[in-house]
Amino acid sequence: MGRKDGGSWGQRGGGVFSSRITIAVVIGITLGSLLAYVSPHGFLQSNPADTTTKPFESSGGNTDLPASSFSRVALTADDFKYSKIQEELIVLKKENERLLKKHIDMKKQIRELSNERNAARQQVLTLVPPVKAGAVGTVKSLRTHPTVEPDEEVNPDLAKLLKGVAINRELIVGVSNKNVLQMLKVWFDSIKRSGVTNFLVIALDDATAEFCKENGVPVYRRDATISSAQAGTGDNHAVSGLKFHLLREFLVLGYSVLLSDVDIVYLQDPFKHLYRDCDVESMSDGFDNITAYGYDDVSDDKSMGWARYAHTMRIWVFNSGLFFIRPTVASIELLDRVTYRLSKEKAWDQAVFNEELFYPSHPGYEGLHASRRVMDYYQFLNSKVLFKTIRKDPQNFADHKPVTIHVNYHPDKYERMLAIVDYYVMGNTKALDKFPDGSQW
Numbered sequence: 445m446g447r448k449d450g451g452s453w454g455q456r457g458g459g460v461f462s463s464r465i466t467i468a469v470v471i472g473i474t475l476g477s478l479l480a481y482v483s484p485h486g487f488l489q490s491n492p493a494d495t496t497t498k499p500f501e502s503s504g505g506n507t508d509l510p511a512s513s514f515s516r517v518a519l520t521a522d523d524f525k526y527s528k529i530q531e532e533l534i535v536l537k538k539e540n541e542r543l544l545k546k547h548i549d550m551k552k553q554i555r556e557l558s559n560e561r562n563a564a565r566q567q568v569l570t571l572v573p574p575v576k577a578g579a580v581g582t583v584k585s586l587r588t589h590p591t592v593e594p595d596e597e598v599n600p601d602l603a604k605l606l607k608g609v610a611i612n613r614e615l616i617v618g619v620s621n622k623n624v625l626q627m628l629k630v631w632f633d634s635i636k637r638s639g640v641t642n643f644l645v646i647a648l649d650d651a652t653a654e655f656c657k658e659n660g661v662p663v664y665r666r667d668a669t670i671s672s673a674q675a676g677t678g679d680n681h682a683v684s685g686l687k688f689h690l691l692r693e694f695l696v697l698g699y700s701v702l703l704s705d706v707d708i709v710y711l712q713d714p715f716k717h718l719y720r721d722c723d724v725e726s727m728s729d730g731f732d733n734i735t736a737y738g739y740d741d742v743s744d745d746k747s748m749g750w751a752r753y754a755h756t757m758r759i760w761v762f763n764s765g766l767f768f769i770r771p772t773v774a775s776i777e778l779l780d781r782v783t784y785r786l787s788k789e790k791a792w793d794q795a796v797f798n799e800e801l802f803y804p805s806h807p808g809y810e811g812l813h814a815s816r817r818v819m820d821y822y823q824f825l826n827s828k829v830l831f832k833t834i835r836k837d838p839q840n841f842a843d844h845k846p847v848t849i850h851v852n853y854h855p856d857k858y859e860r861m862l863a864i865v866d867y868y869v870m871g872n873t874k875a876l877d878k879f880p881d882g883s884q885w
Contacts, residue, residue: 594698616643705765726767730760774814
């Protein structure tokens, strides 16, 4: 009985003890798993987030890394490469955003310019509706563009001045500085004598402005800087180049201008001799019908045999010292083109003026679509016509009185201007005799 009981107790006691061990093991595994999950790097690590690689140090001076550290070193190097790639990607992303913004801005500018072009075309179509062509000999195209709408906000002071000077929104404008005051006086005295009151001087310095006021001449004081490209071209040419820029405001304000150099003598009212049917109406440097109005100039190349003769068109240039310009878009574009080129090129303003007026559109270049007229070279004389033709033929020109005479072919301008006044105004028929046909070097 005792053995049975003892054995019985032992079996029961052993089973309880075994169960307790099993429970303890399960609890241990569970807690271990939980702690491993909460702190994968262990409780003794001072900064688990610190991934900086440092040599393993022990109190014994052993610097060998534990095997587990190699994986951390490899992981840190990969992280460093990844960080550098991330930085480069950020830089590239910002550059891409900048270029994208620039691309959008450029597309916007192109769209705005296209809209302006289309609006201009639509405006022309509105002003000039489509028409059917008439019978042969009855069709006639427009000679000039419609005038612009005046914009007084561009220059309120000049707008106010012009209202008191211009007649029918037209006036003569001369540009001058203090270096040519003698010629300037002959110029405006001749204008007054011809009965014209609608004229004005753009004074480039205070001395000229004061001189005009003393002589009762309307004056507009304006500072103007000669571009570096025009430096060294000579005072006359440099000042002449400024007029295209200065003239723009007059056209934007809606005024037609007879632009005049001051080496011109007026003998009649020029406004009575203008056609006003083109954007630009200019005097010519030509001296007869073919040079002033154009001709067929045949070139001969013998090497071409049957096709040795080639026909070309030639015309003497428009003189940029005297031209009538109407306030149209084409006229303003002409001024802008000439002004831009003179600010960039060391070129003669008259040459640029003619190139922009006459060069046709071609690959890489869009020509100016402005209409033009040549003035009668016997009414608006250049000094070559006067001294080589008219003064030598008194029989045919005894009663001829030009509208203007431009002393453009001769350097002794002031002396010849005085002689012209003496000849045509004072009646001294010998006044022109002392001068040679050309200039004496």
